[in-house]
Amino acid sequence: MQRRALMATVAAVAALAVSMAALPALAQEVGKASAVNPAATANLRTITIGSSIEHKERIKTAAAGSVQILFVDKTSMTIGPNSDLTIDEYVYNPNAGTGKLAATLSKGALRFVGGQISHSGDAEIKTASSVVGIRGGVALITPQHVFAGYGTSTVTGQGGTVTLTAGEFTSVVGGAPTAPAPPPPGFVAGLIQSFQSAPGQSGGAPRGTASPSNVARAESRATGGSGSVAGELAPGVNQIPVQRINPGATLTQTIQSTTQSTAAEATIAITPSHLKGYVGGMMATSREPGVMSAIIGLAELLINPPSRRVQANVAGGAFAGHDVPATVVFNYQYGSQNPELDPRSYYVDAKNFGALPAIDREGRPISTINGQPLNSQSGAMYTVTAEQARQYAWARGYELTVCDCDYTRWGIWGSSSQQGGDSAVLNDVASGFWVAGRPISNSDVPTVGQASYVGHVVAQVQNCGSSYISAGNLTTTVDFASRHGTAYVSNFDGLNYSGNLYVSPSQPHLTAGLNSIGSDRSMLLSGEFYRGRTSPVGEMGGAALVSGTNYLGSGIFAARMK
Numbered sequence: 203m204q205r206r207a208l209m210a211t212v213a214a215v216a217a218l219a220v221s222m223a224a225l226p227a228l229a230q231e232v233g234k235a236s237a238v239n240p241a242a243t244a245n246l247r248t249i250t251i252g253s254s255i256e257h258k259e260r261i262k263t264a265a266a267g268s269v270q271i272l273f274v275d276k277t278s279m280t281i282g283p284n285s286d287l288t289i290d291e292y293v294y295n296p297n298a299g300t301g302k303l304a305a306t307l308s309k310g311a312l313r314f315v316g317g318q319i320s321h322s323g324d325a326e327i328k329t330a331s332s333v334v335g336i337r338g339g340v341a342l343i344t345p346q347h348v349f350a351g352y353g354t355s356t357v358t359g360q361g362g363t364v365t366l367t368a369g370e371f372t373s374v375v376g377g378a379p380t381a382p383a384p385p386p387p388g389f390v391a392g393l394i395q396s397f398q399s400a401p402g403q404s405g406g407a408p409r410g411t412a413s414p415s416n417v418a419r420a421e422s423r424a425t426g427g428s429g430s431v432a433g434e435l436a437p438g439v440n441q442i443p444v445q446r447i448n449p450g451a452t453l454t455q456t457i458q459s460t461t462q463s464t465a466a467e468a469t470i471a472i473t474p475s476h477l478k479g480y481v482g483g484m485m486a487t488s489r490e491p492g493v494m495s496a497i498i499g500l501a502e503l504l505i506n507p508p509s510r511r512v513q514a515n516v517a518g519g520a521f522a523g524h525d526v527p528a529t530v531v532f533n534y535q536y537g538s539q540n541p542e543l544d545p546r547s548y549y550v551d552a553k554n555f556g557a558l559p560a561i562d563r564e565g566r567p568i569s570t571i572n573g574q575p576l577n578s579q580s581g582a583m584y585t586v587t588a589e590q591a592r593q594y595a596w597a598r599g600y601e602l603t604v605c606d607c608d609y610t611r612w613g614i615w616g617s618s619s620q621q622g623g624d625s626a627v628l629n630d631v632a633s634g635f636w637v638a639g640r641p642i643s644n645s646d647v648p649t650v651g652q653a654s655y656v657g658h659v660v661a662q663v664q665n666c667g668s669s670y671i672s673a674g675n676l677t678t679t680v681d682f683a684s685r686h687g688t689a690y691v692s693n694f695d696g697l698n699y700s701g702n703l704y705v706s707p708s709q710p711h712l713t714a715g716l717n718s719i720g721s722d723r724s725m726l727l728s729g730e731f732y733r734g735r736t737s738p739v740g741e742m743g744g745a746a747l748v749s750g751t752n753y754l755g756s757g758i759f760a761a762r763m764k
Contacts, residue, residue, distance in 0.1 A: 260288045263310065268397065275301060276590060277317035277325070278597075282396045285310020290328075294319060299550050304328070312343045313397055315597045316353060317590070318554075332359040332374040338589075339368075340597050342393050346375050349385050349393075352593055394599055475552075477503040477611060478641045480729060480745040482756040483634015484662040484669065485520040488627075489529055494664045495520035496756040498745055499532075501636045503611070504539050505555065512547035512557045513537045514583050516615060516636065530630060534569040534617055535560040536583045552611075556584025559617065569619070571630060576619045583615035583636060591658070595673060600693060603675040605657030605760040608735040610639035610743050612760050634662050637743040637758040639732025646738035647710050647731060648682040653739070654764045655680070659691050659727075659746045661757025676761050678703055678714070678742070689714035691725060694748070695755075699725045712742065723750030727759055737763060 255261075255271050263269060263285045270280045275294045281287050286308040294301035302324040312327065319325050320336050327334040329345040339353015348357045350366035357364050362378030371385035483497040499518015506512070514536040520529055537547030537557030547557035559579040560568040567579040588606040595602035605612075616633035660673040674694025680687035680703065687703040701716035714727040729744015740763045748755035 255289070258289060260286070262286050273303070273317060273319075275299075275303075275318040277303060277319060278313075278315040278594075279305070280313040280315075280397050280597075282311035282313075282393070285312065287312060296548050297550065299554065300324070302326075307343060307345060309345060311393055311396060313393070313597060314341045314343060315593050316340065320353070329374075331376060332357050332379065334358075340593050342390065344393075346373060347385075347389070348372050348374070348379075349390060351390075352596055474507070475503070475505040475640070477501075477505070477609075477638035479503070479610075479612075479636060479638030479743055480758055481516050481518060481615065481634060481636045482661060482745045482747065482758050483615070483632055484664060484754075484756060485530060485630065485632040487520065487530055487631070488629040493529075494669070494754065495529060496747060496754055497521075497632060497634055498747065498756065501638050503638045505549065505552075506539060507549060507552075509539075509541075509545075510547075510549040511537065511539050511545045512549055512555045513539045513560070514557055514615075514636070516583070520632070530571055531573070532569070532571050532617075532630075532632070534579075534615075536581075536615070538568075553587050554585055556582060556613070558582050567619070569617070571619065571621055571628075574621060576621050577627070579617060579619040581615070581617035581619075581633075583613065585611055585613040591660075591673075601675075602658055602673055603656055605741070605743075605762050607639070607657075607732075607741050607760060607762050610637065610732045610734075610741045610760055610762075612637040612743065612758060634756060635660055635758045637729075637760050639730075639741055639743050642710050642731060642733050642738045644706075644709050646733075647705070648739065650683050652679065652681045652683075653737075654678065655742055655761035656764055657742075657759060657761025659694055659725075659757065659759040661694075661746055661748060661755040663695060663748070663755040664753070665695070666752045672755065674699075676759055678761060680705065680712075682739075689716055689727060691716060694725070697721055697723060699723075701725075703727075710739070712744070718750075721750060723748060723753055729759065734763060739763070 261269060261281055263281055263283055265283050268280065268282055270278060272278055273292070287310070288306045288308070290306055291302055291304040299318045300322045301319045303319045304326045306328045308330065314327065314336055316325060316336055316339050321338045325336045327336065327343055329343065331345055332348070334341065334343055334348050335356040337354050339355065340351040341355050342349040342351065348355055348366065349371045350368060352368050355366045357366060357372050357374060357379045359374040359379045360377055364372050364379045364382055366372060366382050369384065370382040371389065372379040372382055479501045481497065481499040481501050485495045485497050487495070497518055497520050499516060502515045504513040516534040516536070517532065519531045536559055538545060538560045543563065544561060546560055547555070549555045559581055562568055567576040569576055569579055588604040591604040592602060613636055615636050618631045621628045621630070655678045657676045658673055659676050660671065663670055663672045672695040674691045676689070676691050678687060678689045685705040685707060687705070689701055689703045691699040697718045697720070699716035699718050701714055703712060703714040705712050710731045712729060712731065716725040716727070718724065726747045727744055729742060731739040732741040732743055734740015741761065743758065743760040746757045746759045
């Protein structure tokens with residue numbers, strides 16, 4: 203079960219990056235099934251985790267069935283029980299970030315989370331009573347109702363068209379859509395509950411990811427009750443007490459001039475970038491059957507906009523527990539800056555790029571495990587934007603204060619590989635998150651003044667045999683004179699964490715040890731300061747490790763100075 207869950211994540215990663223390689227064999231594939239409950243079929247074949255979803259595919263679910271599809275442009279569709287959906291058209295140009303997506307929902311319910319295509323306004327869902335055009339957002343759709351959770355949705359029925367903004371609802375029953383208004387009580391909660399996983403799931407997050415309290419809050423926001431309106435994504439870091447540090451001294455030695463900042467912004471899009479950072483995640487390996495290991499490692503990215511080449515090197519180890527030597531020491535390479543090799547990468551802009559596992563001239567993987575070559579490797583690494591992360595969080599019923607960083611980037615990576623001879627083939631499956639920023643030296647760290655940072659923590663979690671992704675809101679405060687501070691993480695897998703933060707006296711590194719409130723779980727943050735647009739210490743990022751009884755999580759954090 204553990205291995206299958208990680209295989210699902212890696213399969214989804216590979217599907218989202220299919221466009222990078224433009225492989226003819228995958229020309230008709232539009233996405234992968236990343237989560238499947240029983241009784242889900244595509245063109246009468248049973249859908250399983252990692253199943254290819256193709257153009258013109260018809261997907262049907264029974265009363266106990268549901269399926270989530272991840273398209274190559276990062277659009278996500280969750281199809282609820284007793285549903286019937288056909289993918290009518292799917293075209294995507296990864297270099298331009300444009301395309302067209304059209305589908306027909308004959309019955310049932312659909313949750314749509316927009317990717318690149320929806321940002322150009324060319325995502326369309328047809329039902330028996332209306333045509334729904336979705337632009338850059340999240341929508342809940344049935345044949346009679348449409349709710350816009352984020353972005354805008356244009357709903358056209360017989361005799362009229364209405365435009366929904368965040369938190370608005372319309373009903374379409376054989377005529378013109380009703381005027382935009384809050385949804386009826388229980389509508390959002392009922393649909394969110396129907397999309398939750400059930401026993402027998404073969405991938406995705408387990409039931410409980412959208413807790414009753416989070417579902418209630420999401421419905422309250424959507425219906426105009428207490429709290430922020432759905433789609434505003436108001437910060438949730440104030441859910442726990444935060445010790446405020448008064449800015450007693452301005453960081454005069456850290457602030458760049460407006461001219462310098464503007465010049466840096468203008469040149470970063472056309473000049474090569476060298477980013478350094480961290481990775482976290484989980485690994486399942488045939489070397490230790492049945493054991494899920496936490497990944498801890500470093501990342502280095504070389505980004506060359508003129509050549510549109512991206513290279514990422516990810517190196518680290520997989521640890522099954524405390525004081526246990528790493529079972530697997532890996533050195534993965536995605537993409538290549540070598541002009542004599544296949545680039546295996548794509549670059550749209552500074553916030554949208556990715557790469558497939560690098561190969562040599564003979565097509566062999568360049569990556570290694572324990573210093574030895576691999577027989578084969580699949581997977582990908584790519585960026586996740588702040589907007590995509592907010593939509594993902596909202597669609598699952600919680601708010602996330604994602605780091606909207608200037609130069610620091612973060613995203614998803616995954617690898618599935620084989621190693622060894624015919625008599626002893628070893629399989630390794632890993633997936634997780636990476637973060638990387640523009641490095642600074644210790645002399646760039648101020649010796650006076652104070653600052654606060656806001657961002658997020660996201661990690662792969664193994665909880666009593668269940669594998670899923672969890673995220674929380676991060677707030678830190680730093681006193682640069684004493685090189686001490688505080689760190690708070692709220693609503694990470696339903697718990698709040700707090701603790702002290704320490705800045706190295708000789709390096710721009712930082713660590714924070716946090717304890718949860720009301721649980722034995724603890725969290726360790728280890729990272730460094732990164733350059734921001736207006737300050738050399740304007741951003742921070744690093745690895746996050748969470749542990750507790752029958753609980754293990756590994757991922758990354760990223761935050762930006764307020």
